[in-house]
Amino acid sequence: MENAMFEDGVDCLGYITWGPIDILASMCNMDKRYGFVYVNRTNKDLRDMKRIPKKSYNYIKKVFESNGADLD
Numbered sequence: 001m002e003n004a005m006f007e008d009g010v011d012c013l014g015y016i017t018w019g020p021i022d023i024l025a026s027m028c029n030m031d032k033r034y035g036f037v038y039v040n041r042t043n044k045d046l047r048d049m050k051r052i053p054k055k056s057y058n059y060i061k062k063v064f065e066s067n068g069a070d071l072d
Helices: 002-006 055-065
Strands: 037-039 051-053
Touching: none
Parallel strands: none
Antiparallel strands: 037 051
């Protein structure tokens, strides 16, 4: 995104991440997890549904807090 904006002149007004919490894959199952917050469940067992931040959570939090200035 940064390269598109500053090298190619793309006018970017905002950015939306894929999804903050684990969501169902296109096959309607939890085998692949795409969010940056893990949900404690399986395809068949809801367990306690606890939300647990993944490593990517800390990265995206830093990016949001810096308004995109800190991408490392």
